[in-house]
Amino acid sequence: EDQVTQSPEALRLQEGESSSLNCSYTVSGLRGLFWYRQDPGKGPEFLFTLYSAGEEKEKERLKATLTKKESFLHITAPKPEDSATYLCAALFNTGNQFYFGTGTSLTVIP
Amino acid sequence: NAGVMQNPRHLVRRRGQEARLRCSPMKGHSHVYWYRQLPEEGLKFMVYLQKENIIDESGMPKERFSAEFPKEGPSILRIQQVVRGDSAAYFCASTAGYRKETQYFGPGTRLLVL
Numbered sequence: 258e259d260q261v262t263q264s265p266e267a268l269r270l271q272e273g274e275s276s277s278l279n280c281s282y283t284v285s286g287l288r289g290l291f292w293y294r295q296d297p298g299k300g301p302e303f304l305f306t307l308y309s310a311g312e313e314k315e316k317e318r319l320k321a322t323l324t325k326k327e328s329f330l331h332i333t334a335p336k337p338e339d340s341a342t343y344l345c346a347a348l349f350n351t352g353n354q355f356y357f358g359t360g361t362s363l364t365v366i367p
Numbered sequence: 368n369a370g371v372m373q374n375p376r377h378l379v380r381r382r383g384q385e386a387r388l389r390c391s392p393m394k395g396h397s398h399v400y401w402y403r404q405l406p407e408e409g410l411k412f413m414v415y416l417q418k419e420n421i422i423d424e425s426g427m428p429k430e431r432f433s434a435e436f437p438k439e440g441p442s443i444l445r446i447q448q449v450v451r452g453d454s455a456a457y458f459c460a461s462t463a464g465y466r467k468e469t470q471y472f473g474p475g476t477r478l479l480v481l
Contacts, residue, residue: 300472357410
């Protein structure tokens with residue numbers, strides 16, 4: 258059973274067209290929810306950590322939010338350089354593993 | 368650059384050979400995770416180590432795979448008698464301590480088994 262599910266799998270946006278990526282998790286006892294950006298051929302780059310429902314973090318055009326069952330990565334007025342795969346991961350109180358979703362591949366068209 | 372370093376970046380092996388992947392954590396970090404990433408799949412946890420100790424190896428295949436993080440030197444992921452199914456990108460990530468959550472990833476090693 259997948260612990261972390263991301264949707265959509267792929268997203269194409271026009272430059273300036275805001276949208277949201279979803280990350281849902283199926284296990285209770287969340288210790289932390291993490292967002293990463295991964296460019297082709299590179300390792301994931303850390304973006305945000307969220308710990309509790311209601312928490313929000315922002316960085317440039319990105320804002321991450323967390324509820325009890327899911328997290329959203331909001332992208333406001335995206336630019337072509339925001340094109341990448343966005344990964345979320347969850348760490349639970351019960352163990353040491355980080356569970357990664359399969360990512361959302363974002364393409365921003367000029 | 369004090370980031371996580373991995374080498375080699377690309378590794379080609381023939382079936383039956385051994386592959387050794389190295390990971391040097393960020394300066395000041397004492398814990399290392401190893402992950403495998405297959406095309407169109409997410410990162411899959413393999414093993415979690417601190418220096419001279421394996422904390423969690425529940426994601427590691429039972430045979431042919433081993434990992435270590437010695438007191439001195441990089442962490443090493445070793446794959447013996449490689450098979451074509453081992454072809455993947457292998458990433459390591461380091462953290463500042465036990466259950467310190469933020470992981471910083473290296474650039475990965477792309478292993479190709481011929």
